[in-house]
Amino acid sequence: IAPIETSLVVVTKGKPYLFSGVTPSMVTSMRLNVEQACVSAPSLVVINGMAMYASPDGLVAISGTSATVITESIMDREIWQNFMPTTIKAWVAEGQYIAQYQGGAFIFDPSTQSLTRLSNTWDSAFHYLHD
Secondary structure (H helix, E strand, O other): OEEEOOEEEEOOOOOOEEEEOOOHHHOEEEEOOOOOOOOOHHHOEEEOOEEEEEOOOOEEEEEOOEEEEOOOOOOOHHHHHOOOHHHOEEEEEOOEEEEEEOOEEEEEEOOOOEEEEEOOOOOOOOOOOOO
């Protein structure tokens, strides 16, 4: 589950959903327009009002009521599978998707559609939101 705008994104082993409402009794649900399951719950993060997670075909970005495989312009499913998406854990730093997977790590910048492989891995990470 990830909060974006006035909604909650709920990713599942099937399609993602968007739940919106101003009070609990007025919440509505909507199945989003992308057939992309979340294959790793720790891959779900929010970057600049957009939820992103690892799917079988690439990183999915959800903004507003639309969803898309945001990495499809830079890699196909076969290449993406080399990143072992079921093992991805992600964090956010300065608007970038920082990810570690079994065997490596990468940084994806959604604003420039660029991916940088990292040669290091780490044992833990911390994201501090300062006032």
